[in-house]
Amino acid sequence: MSIDWNSYTPWASLGGGAMIGMAVSVFIVVNGRIAGISGLLAAAAQRSSDAWGETVLFLLGLLLAPLLWGMFAVLPEIEIDAGWPALMLAGLLVGVGTRYGAGCTSGHGVCGISRLAPRSIAATACFMSAGFAMVYIIRHVLGD
Template identity: 65%
Template sequence: MSIDWMNFTPWSALAGGALIGLAAALFVAFNGRVAGISGLLGSLLARGGEGRGEKALFLLGLLLAPLLWQLFAALPVIEFQGGWLSLTLAGLLVGLGSRYGAGCTSGHGVCGISRLSPRSWVATGVFMGAGFITVFILRHLLGA
C-alpha cells in the first residue's frame, strides 16, 4: 500500500472532524438531543414532531455548508465510478441499515461513541466492518 502524498490532507481532515464534534456537542448541549442526521430528518418529516425549527435549521446548515465553503476555496471534484443502479442500491441499503440500526453514522459514530454507548460501539463496528468488507470484495476480489 502506498500513500498518495499529493492528496493526503491530515490538517483539513482534523479540522473537519473537530467541527463535526463541536456541532454535535453544541446541538446536544442546547437541545438535549443527539445530532443523528437520519433521526433528525425522520422526525422532521413526521407529523407533529417537536423542535422542528432547530432540526430544519441544522439540516439546512448541512446543505448550505458547501456553498459557504465555495466562498473561500474551490469545492473538490466529486467522482462516482458506479452507475445509477449501484448508487440507488447503496442509498437504499444505507437507509435500511440506519433504520434497523436505530441510527446512522452521525448518531452512533459521532454522538453515541462520545457518550460511551455500548449499542453505538457495536453499531459503529458493524457498519465500519461492513464497509471494509465491501471495499475489499469489490476492489480486491471482483476487481471493480
C-alpha cells in the same frame, strides 16, 4: 495504494473534525437530542417535533456549508465511479440499515461512541466491518 501528499490536508481535516464535534455538542446541549442525521431527517419529515425548526436549520446547514466553503476555497472534484442503479441500491440499503440499526454513522459513530454507549460501539463495529468486507469483495474477489 499511494497517498497524494500534495493534497494531504491534516490541518483542514482536524479543523473539520473539530467543527463537527462542536456542532453535535451544541446540538445535544441545546436540544437534548443526538445529532444523528437519519433521526433528524425523520423528525423533519414528521413536522410534529417540538424542535422542528432547529432540526430543519441543522439539516439546512449541512447542505449550505459546502456552498459557503466553496465561496472561499476550491472544493475538491467529486468523482463517482458507479451508475445510477448502484447508487440507488446503495441508498436503499443504507436507509434499511439505519432503520434496523436504530441510527446511522453520525448518530452511532460520532455521537454514540463519544458518549461511550455500548450499543453505538457495537453498531459502529458492525457497519464498519460490513463496509470493509464489501470493499474487499468488490475490489479483490469480483475484481472491479
